[in-house]
Amino acid sequence: MPSITLNNLSVGYLRGRRSPISVLTHINATLQSGRLTCLVGANGIGKSTLLRTLAAFQPPLAGQMFYHQDDNHAPTSLTSLSQTQLARVISVVLTTKTSVENLTVQQVVALGRSPYTNIWGTLRADDHRKVQWAMHAVGITALQNRMVQTLSDGERQKMMIAKALAQDTPVMLLDEPTAFLDYKSKVEMMTLLSALAHETNKMVLLSTHDLEQAVHTADALWVVTKGQVQHANPQDTTTNHTNLLAHLQVLEKRYLTNQLGQQHMAFCTEGQDESPEQAQLTLASTTDYRQRTQALLQLLGEELAAVNSL
Ligand SMILES: Nc1ncnc2c1ncn2[C@@H]1O[C@H](COP(=O)(O)OP(=O)(O)OP(=O)(O)O)[C@@H](O)[C@H]1O
Numbered sequence: 168m169p170s171i172t173l174n175n176l177s178v179g180y181l182r183g184r185r186s187p188i189s190v191l192t193h194i195n196a197t198l199q200s201g202r203l204t205c206l207v208g209a210n211g212i213g214k215s216t217l218l219r220t221l222a223a224f225q226p227p228l229a230g231q232m233f234y235h236q237d238d239n240h241a242p243t244s245l246t247s248l249s250q251t252q253l254a255r256v257i258s259v260v261l262t263t264k265t266s267v268e269n270l271t272v273q274q275v276v277a278l279g280r281s282p283y284t285n286i287w288g289t290l291r292a293d294d295h296r297k298v299q300w301a302m303h304a305v306g307i308t309a310l311q312n313r314m315v316q317t318l319s320d321g322e323r324q325k326m327m328i329a330k331a332l333a334q335d336t337p338v339m340l341l342d343e344p345t346a347f348l349d350y351k352s353k354v355e356m357m358t359l360l361s362a363l364a365h366e367t368n369k370m371v372l373l374s375t376h377d378l379e380q381a382v383h384t385a386d387a388l389w390v391v392t393k394g395q396v397q398h399a400n401p402q403d404t405t406t407n408h409t410n411l412l413a414h415l416q417v418l419e420k421r422y423l424t425n426q427l428g429q430q431h432m433a434f435c436t437e438g439q440d441e442s443p444e445q446a447q448l449t450l451a452s453t454t455d456y457r458q459r460t461q462a463l464l465q466l467l468g469e470e471l472a473a474v475n476s477l
Contacts, residue, residue, distance in 0.1 A: 168199065168200055168201075168234045168235075168237075169184075169200040169234075169235060169237060169337050169368070169370065170197050170198060170199050170200060170234075170370070170433060171197070171232060171233065171235070171245070171338065171370060172196075172197050172198075172231075172232070172235065172242070173194050173195060173196045173197070173198075173230065173231075173232055173235050174230050174231045174232075174233070175193055175194070175195060175229065175230040175231070176191075176193075176194040176195075176220070176227055176229070176230035176231065176232060177189055177191065177192040177193065177194070177218050177227060177228040177229040177230055178190055178191050178213065178216050178220040178225075178227055178228060179191070179216065179228045180216075180225070180417060181225075181228075182224070185226050187192075189211075189228060190213040190216045190217075190433055191213040191217055191391065192229075194217070194230070196389060197368045198338070198372055199370060199387070200337065200364075200368045200369060200370050201364055201365055201369070201370075201386075201389055202364055202365075202370065202380060202386040203357075203360055203361045203364040203365075203369070203371045203373070203384060203385050203386050203387075204370070204371065204373075204385060204386065204387040204388070204389060205372075205373055205374070205375055205381035205384070205385035205387075205388050205389070206218070206373065206374040206375070206389045206391065207374070207375060207376070207378055207388060207389070207390055207391070208370060208390060208391030209391075209442035210376075212391045213263070213391055214342070214344050214374040214391055215261075215374065216421060217391070218259075218261075218340050218341075218342050219261075220232075221245070221257070221340055221372070222257055222259040222340050223245055223246065223248070223257075223323060224259075226246065227246070231244060232245040232246065233245070234245065234256060235247075236337075244392065245257075245366060251282060254281070254282035254334070254336075255282045255283075255336060256336055256337060256338055257332075257338040257339075257340060258266075258279070258331035258332075258335075258336040258338070258339050258340070259331065259339075259340045259341075260324075260327050260328055260330075260331045260339075260340070260341040260342065260344055261342045262342045262343050262346065267315055267464045268314075268315055268316045269314065269315070269316070270314070270315050271311065271312050271313065271314060271315070272302070272307060272310045272311050272312070272313050272315065272318070272326050272329075273298065273302070273311040273312065275315055275326055275327075275330055276301055276302055276326060276329045276330045276333050277290060277294070277298045277333065277371070278330060279298070279328045279329075279330040279333030279334040279335075280294040280297065280298065280331070280333055280334070282334065297333050297335055298333050299331040300332075300333075301330070301332035301333040302329050304329070304332055304359060304363075305326075305328050305332065305356070305359065306324045306325065306328045306352075306355070307322065307325050307326060307329060310322060310326070317352075319347075320347040321347040321348050321349065321352060323347075324344065324345075324346070324347045324348060325348070325352070325356075328341070328344055328356065332363070334430065334453045335462055336369075337368075337369055338369065338370045338371075338372075338373070339363075339369055339370070339371045339373075340372050340373070341360070341371070341372070341373040341374070342373070342374050343373075343374055343376065344356060344360070344373050344375075344389050344420055345357065345375060345380070353377065353380060354380070357380055357384045358384070360373065361384050361385075361386075364386070368411075372389075372410070389467070406417040427442070457463050
């Protein structure tokens, strides 16, 4: 079963001769194929930094990241792969706006095939099929001849996801892939990514602030809190994780759905980490949506920390 294992991984930013800025430390987790894993946590806590490190856009500060292709291959350190090898293993969708202009949507999506084409980027029949399939899957076939610079933020985001789909890698990393999408498109995108993980046995790891969507759709949750990553594996019946997803859903329904109606469909979190006591107090005393979400995330992190330490 393909997987990526993180061993005591620390991520952050190197600063020349000055000591590095450490963002998350001692991360031990396994990303498994056939699963949609959602990375949740407050603003600025380190989700993008972790994704960027996994994508080899920046080096880890410490620890290892191993890619296990299958039982016939020894685990490979992600940092030892060449750019070309990496492009055949991991596709990435980041939040930064692409600077590409004067290309059509179809041409940008076709760039996803570049790890497999010759130096002139000549597409073969199979490449064309994959590009068309990717555009169809995210619902942008009608936009294929539009110039990139004429797209809305949401359309551009769908195009970048289609490019990653066209790349057809065993691992997909997506930083807030639903950020600019309307509610219907958010649900469709999460459903698509979940189906892709299940049906094509991919490892899909995405960050999101949409906690409700994550809890409903994810097979596994990584909750980032206080410089660490807590992970939940609801499928794992050998541990106390069995009821975790159900538990999170109860928490989430109780604190979000029932009391706040539909407004939580697209929320964001912000602010500092609270203590569990403060978080309980916040939930009990305020109807401010963002404060409540932040408190809920804090409590989820605490719950997971408790379960994972058992
Ligand atoms: N290039 C950089 N150099 C130094 N620190 C950085 C750099 N980029 C980000 N940071 C800091 O690293 C921390 C984690 O940032 P990161 O973008 O990973 O958080 P995030 O969880 O993705 O946040 P958000 O949900 O707001 O996107 C923040 O404190 C941020 O200010």
